[in-house]
Amino acid sequence: MAKHDKAKRGIPSKDDFNAWYPAIVEIADLVDKRYPIKGMDVWKPYGWKAMTLIDTLTRAEMERTDHEEYNFPLLVPEDLLDKENRLVSLLKKAREEGVDPSELRLDEEEGGFKKEVYWVKHAGENELDVPMFLRPTSETPMYTMFPLWVRSHGDLPLKTFQIVNTFRYETKQTRSFIRVREIHFFEAHTAHKDQAGADEQITQDAEIVQNLLHDLCFPAIVSKRPLWDTFPGAWYSTAVDVVMPNGRTLQVATYHHYKDQWAKAFDLKYEDTNGQTQFCHQTTFGMSERMLGAVVGMHGDDAGLIFPPKIAPIQVVLMPVAAHLDHTVAPTIEEMAAQLKAAGFRVKVDNRDIRPGAKHYDWEIKGVPLRLELGPRDIKSGQFVMSMRTGGKEFHDSSELINVVSDALTRTENELRVRSAAHMSHFVIPFPGITQTDGGWQLNSDLEDGKVYEFAFDGNDSDAEILERASGLTFLGDCIEPFAEPRPCAVTGRMTTRRQHLARMY
């Protein structure tokens, strides 16, 4: 019966995540996908509010860590790209020469991101001499300006960020928030006096990510990406992967340590206290609307979304019941709303002339953490009814309103953290191991679909390739939380604490 009713709303079961996800983002009114360009959804107010609340958390972290917000132009002239291309091919060559050959893969992609950018080649009636492209990320425009701003050690560290839209011409299947062509993007770019300064920044980035994940109430796997999977411009890259309900991992954040390689390409240098010219060391840190995609996937259930309170566009919805029978209901509920607003909560009064049940279902779909009901009965008893989106219906005294709501939002956060931790341990399981036989490498048992496999690994690139081939999965890299005790490497058998994961990535 209940199932049938839900079917009317068109929400598939979350077990069928590939159907649930695209349906829920539209039914919950986060986006409208009908804009006639693939991968460019219209943000509806409810979805945009959630995104801007995530941005607000991000901005608070940036403020805390002394980054300053900039806003760079959207268009980049093609010739600026030459520096970057030269750098990348140079670094690629250097890597091929300087690095243990076993760390190399032969099939590295060519041509950088030229294939995946949008070009502006005309202006009015004229064809442009120098075509421009829409930023897919802002290294090039930013590092064109940085040398103009950095002259002395006193100008460092330079800590910048911006929250803007970037563009990538995705040809694959697109998915709201997860793979889109116009990306709501956060990027922090910093320049430091030396490598230690950049190292410190990377540590700080890791901390910022953990703070955000705490507010969004889910865990992630943080890994140093394997060298073969690292952007050639980076010295090393650290990625933050969330495990979605279908077992695929979603990379929601990355931070790169660039060392001084970009500074050399873009001539970003300063004069130190000894009057010597030095190259800067740089980092970048990127996140995107994928964070919202992770929130949707991680916390939602068969009844709809569940927003973590910190980013819930509406934290508390108030529903008058049978207000026509008692004329004190409407003013009382307005008074409650006013109290809650004054206490800093995001509140909505649902005055719609529909049955209370319909309201409950609506706000459940939209993932509002708390629903308060007030009717004539409650006015008499001096109480109100509170339904929690994570489950449970409670009666409380009206005098306790603020405390009850505040406490219930905290309980919601804790419950979401418990659930997402359980979710994670359900999906991340030990790797069954692999054995070399006469016929080649054989998995010790078949792998389950939709799981992330965890194991100790200390091999080289060809060892890694053996595992990727045999499993059909991809290496996430060296987890920043190694095993407490050494274990035998899955391929070489050498004892190691290096924790690694194989997963199917988005």
Add this chain to the structure above:
RNA sequence: GGGCCCGUGGGUUAGUCUGGUCUAUGCUAGAUCGUUUGGGACGAUUUGACCCAGGUUCGAAUCCUGGCGGGCCCA
């Protein structure tokens, strides 16, 4: 990168194989009025669609080609 499927009111769906009886069906949503309101209300009235461009044909939602859009599978 390779293969496959799909496109009908806001959403969903029938009709497409076998061209005409389809200015197009049901559900849902929307609008108006009335009765209603403690977990998806009911009645009456009503608005609203064949993705785009070519082609085949006396005749195309239906067949063919291309574009755009959506989705799936494999690498």
